[in-house]
Amino acid sequence: MGIDAIIGGFIILLLSGALVCVTGAVFELRHFAHVLQLSSYQFQGYFRSLRQNFLRECLLPLLLLLTAVLYAGSARMGMPEDDALFFFGFVTAILAIMSIIHYRPKKAKKKFVVTPRVKRLFLTTGILILLWMAAFMILRTGFGPQGLSFYLTFRNGAGELLQFLLYHIFHFYVWVPVMICAPLLVPLANLINKPAEQSINNGFIRDAQRILKEQPKMRIIGVTGSFGKTSVKYYLTTLLSEQYNVLMTPESYNTPMGIVRTIREQMKPLHEIFVCEMGARHVHDIREITDFVHPDDGILTAIGEQHLETFHSLENIISTKYELLDAAEEKRGLKFVNGDDTNIRAHMKYPDAITYGLNEGNDFRAIDIAVTPAGTSFKVQLSPRVAERLREEQGYIMKSPGATAAAKQTGAGAEDLSSPGVEFHTTLVGAHNVQNIMGAIAVATLYGIPASKLKRAVRRIEGVPHRLELKRHGNVTILDDAYNSNPTGAATALETLAFFQEQVKILVTPGMVELGEKEEEYNEAFGAHAARVCDYIIFVGNAQRTAALVRGAKSAGFDEARLFVKETFDAASVLMYEIDAGKEKVILLENDLPDNY
Numbered sequence: 001m002g003i004d005a006i007i008g009g010f011i012i013l014l015l016s017g018a019l020v021c022v023t024g025a026v027f028e029l030r031h032f033a034h035v036l037q038l039s040s041y042q043f044q045g046y047f048r049s050l051r052q053n054f055l056r057e058c059l060l061p062l063l064l065l066l067t068a069v070l071y072a073g074s075a076r077m078g079m080p081e082d083d084a085l086f087f088f089g090f091v092t093a094i095l096a097i098m099s100i101i102h103y104r105p106k107k108a109k110k111k112f113v114v115t116p117r118v119k120r121l122f123l124t125t126g127i128l129i130l131l132w133m134a135a136f137m138i139l140r141t142g143f144g145p146q147g148l149s150f151y152l153t154f155r156n157g158a159g160e161l162l163q164f165l166l167y168h169i170f171h172f173y174v175w176v177p178v179m180i181c182a183p184l185l186v187p188l189a190n191l192i193n194k195p196a197e198q199s200i201n202n203g204f205i206r207d208a209q210r211i212l213k214e215q216p217k218m219r220i221i222g223v224t225g226s227f228g229k230t231s232v233k234y235y236l237t238t239l240l241s242e243q244y245n246v247l248m249t250p251e252s253y254n255t256p257m258g259i260v261r262t263i264r265e266q267m268k269p270l271h272e273i274f275v276c277e278m279g280a281r282h283v284h285d286i287r288e289i290t291d292f293v294h295p296d297d298g299i300l301t302a303i304g305e306q307h308l309e310t311f312h313s314l315e316n317i318i319s320t321k322y323e324l325l326d327a328a329e330e331k332r333g334l335k336f337v338n339g340d341d342t343n344i345r346a347h348m349k350y351p352d353a354i355t356y357g358l359n360e361g362n363d364f365r366a367i368d369i370a371v372t373p374a375g376t377s378f379k380v381q382l383s384p385r386v387a388e389r390l391r392e393e394q395g396y397i398m399k400s401p402g403a404t405a406a407a408k409q410t411g412a413g414a415e416d417l418s419s420p421g422v423e424f425h426t427t428l429v430g431a432h433n434v435q436n437i438m439g440a441i442a443v444a445t446l447y448g449i450p451a452s453k454l455k456r457a458v459r460r461i462e463g464v465p466h467r468l469e470l471k472r473h474g475n476v477t478i479l480d481d482a483y484n485s486n487p488t489g490a491a492t493a494l495e496t497l498a499f500f501q502e503q504v505k506i507l508v509t510p511g512m513v514e515l516g517e518k519e520e521e522y523n524e525a526f527g528a529h530a531a532r533v534c535d536y537i538i539f540v541g542n543a544q545r546t547a548a549l550v551r552g553a554k555s556a557g558f559d560e561a562r563l564f565v566k567e568t569f570d571a572a573s574v575l576m577y578e579i580d581a582g583k584e585k586v587i588l589l590e591n592d593l594p595d596n597y
Contacts, residue, residue: 021092021175024099028061028182031103033121034112036186040255041117041197042281043187044310050183052545058183060099065180067091092176099179109592117197124189133174201257205292208263212293218271220293221443224278224286224324225301226317227489228338228436229254232301233277234464235440242444242453244272251465252483254279256289273447280320281310287320290327298328299336299439303343306486308516318347325350336442339363340435354386354446356438358431364442366434368423373477373500375427378434380417380441390417390445417451424458429470430496437461466592468496476577477503477586485512485591487522494533497588504581505533508572509590510540511549520548527552534588536579538564538572 035057039045050057067088074084105112112118178185212218223233230252237248249262254277267274278289303314303321311317325335329350337344339355339362356364363383370377382390426437441454449457463469466483477500481493490512497505507530511523527549530537537553539546546565553563566572569592576587 020096024096025175025178027100027103028179032182032186046187061180064095120193121189124193129178136174204260208260209292211263211267218274220274220295222276222278222295222298222324224321226304226306227486228301229277231436231464231467232439233275235437235461236443237275238461239440239444239457240273242457243449245270246273247271248275249277281307283316283320286323295327296331297334298324301338302341304486304488307514309514322349354442356442357435364438366438369431369434376434377423377425379423417445422451424455426458426461432492475584479588482589482592490526490590493588493590494529498533500586503584503586504535506536506576506585506587507534508538508576523548524552528556531556531558536562538575540566540569540572
């Protein structure tokens, strides 16, 4: 074998190793971009995910860093340069192959979407890599008295220049640092892009504001709360649609840009009411939305200790949620609040707010509630002040001239709604659903919709996807509450599960997240509560994540033979169907964490 063949083989080997590193780096960058996207491009959520899953996310980059450090110090350890290059090059190639396997695109609960923002993120990341590549070329070739030495390659022909560029583009020293720095490179690119992204978003917001100004007669109803807001939004839209042309923010489009997208893509001149869900994870998030939406009326469904990791205190949550009612007050609009919520009652900022719920003292109160696994029935009782208001104003509040005539024709009033025998029926199960429906009834009544239409609309209300949605599969009933979980919502879900007394009750859950320092305390209490309700419990996640849940269940004396821990939801899903209960089963799916957890 000639020397040229040996050199050629060696070059092919180096090129193959470099291509492996390039592929590993690309897969890594894509993976961490997905984690950032799942964290809504927020640094706090992104780095929390890296901390909580440190070994899974960062072990390979750390091993590569260790390999690079050892190679840099190999000469001091007395290792010959050729031996060091061969040994550490081999180790690096193995780690790069492991990175390809570990970070390769996989099936995800929430798919990675290559949006224009992601494309800009990749472009900036590519520019950072090119800058490092250029710096490496300069450092590698050095400076001479005649200038940069790589400039001299131009004098030796295009072929040699191309060879020079390919050597540096595919060099280990370029891509190994990229693989090591991938967890930090993606957020760095996001940070660099932040001013541009904000400018782009501001342009979209201005366009949404223009569309809203073109419809001055449209009434805007804001809906917010720590939980229940999506359900109230869906129920209210169903009721209002009996009489008005209504647009609502779809699914969980409750962020500023989700709302902007709804306005820009779906709002039409024929819409009379816009029901706008407003979510919040940080202080003043609601104000950010109300500053461009300018709601006429507001509904506050609940205040609880959700997203404590970002809000830091209950007081911050309270002030942020009340920003919606502050905005409604500025326009002299209606303010509706869940009067059963202890935090709302304790911080009742507006005495004129209309309350709804199940307890005495509410302006709109559900009474004679009857709950069965097949559905729920109830009646409505009005407070004297609201009954008088409805009699005086004939049930009409909307200021739209077109709606005025429609409302006066229907004649919705206090006698119509609370007259004896007016009973509402819904296929939804549980008192919590009645509470949310009462919020929708309160608003719809003051928007001039008579009880005859409300009864029909309440019957048509369907479960909101993944919010204690009732599904049936043969002899198995699924209570799908997978979208989110918080202490109050989790307790409500277990109370709903308890209604199914004739079936075997199974809970599948990873517990609750984003509760800051109280997360372990709340999960332990959740586990104890589950032990008092369930026949079988399946916790999802690793031992560290589920430790508090298991501890809570055991402290309540739950039978360990009926307590299971599975690493993934897929494994838990197989088990929940395999459990031989001897009779019909009802399975509560409480929370389903995205992949970045």
